[in-house]
Amino acid sequence: MSKVRADITMSLDGYSAGPDPDLEDPLGKGGERMHEWALGAQSWRESHGLEGGERNADSDIIAEGVSATGAVVMGRKMFSGVSGAWEQDPRSRGWWGDDPPFHAPVFVLTHHERDPLPMEGGTTFNFVTDGIESAIEQARAAAGDKDVLVAGGATAVQQAIAAGLLDELQVHVAPVFLGGGTRLFDGIAADVGLELTRVVDSPTVTHLRYRVIRS
């Protein structure tokens, strides 16, 4: 059955992005180091139009997520790569290049109305101004039998949990301290339940998967 999933890398100290993100370094200081586990994986490289990479447990996890995903929800900073409102600029094509790695309809949470922005490779950015519930509903309709991926950032994941709409949460715990930045889980209600459903151990990251139990 179609699920709403989040799938996000977290440092051991709980950050999904390091301090001081900018266009050069949208994941903040140290953020790229946290994602090294993915950057070398064959399936990550393939989804980004790159050759090579390792075929390993990490690559399998990414491939599994890619093939299950029919539509994506993301926050505006994840679209534009930086804080600010330039997602409203009709010339902006986002941070992800001409052929973004999503290859599916993407629903961007924003306060600024804008026409859909079709990209190469099957990605279309749609701009949703009426909140997370609406974005997930539209993504569900677009995903068909496949899953909706809440790709990030932290605020979008927190909003999906708070709305009771997240079915599954996969956290890739990287053996890294960022020392500051954006906490992945801030202000989650203590009555949101979790059931551990899978652990995949790999040399440089631990993939923890949970079912989210709605309160």
Next chain:
Amino acid sequence: MSKVRADITMSLDGYSAGPDPDLEDPLGKGGERMHEWALGAQSWRESHGLEGGERNADSDIIAEGVSATGAVVMGRKMFSGVSGAWEQDPRSRGWWGDDPPFHAPVFVLTHHERDPLPMEGGTTFNFVTDGIESAIEQARAAAGDKDVLVAGGATAVQQAIAAGLLDELQVHVAPVFLGGGTRLFDGIAADVGLELTRVVDSPTVTHLRYRVIRS
């Protein structure tokens, strides 16, 4: 070789204790729920003078830690069970009952000098007023060939990392959101390195072990 270890349970949202700790609930709201994985384990029960419990991977992990530990370092709140300065009260015997589960010399970080407090079962509380380095040095001398366990709370673990004195860190990630409380890792320097050395997957908790690489 003798190591300095920390071994501590953390919620998925990064807390080692929930909000509003008091003498009834020294781990804060939800803190006990986070430790359920340990409370049912045979080895945890044995170290607390209780019979029964399950013999499983969790119990083995606890037993491994108990047998490796020669001395313990802890913060004053962990000794007294509550915020405040009643560790200085010579009548106080701490929060742990007459036969504390440590069965080894314990070095309590405090601002108040006090004579050592011998308890039943091999635990002696020693009070250290000159900081984490001194506490770990005294614990090392007492531990002989065995390890020094920095048992908590969060501040003691953070101080040991900041002092460059922690060799190994084991985090028991509980499938729980606490939504508030004490962050286990706050203000850790981003140049403190981690190497993932072991993952033990169990139904209700994930045991992640890291070597701490001093910067």
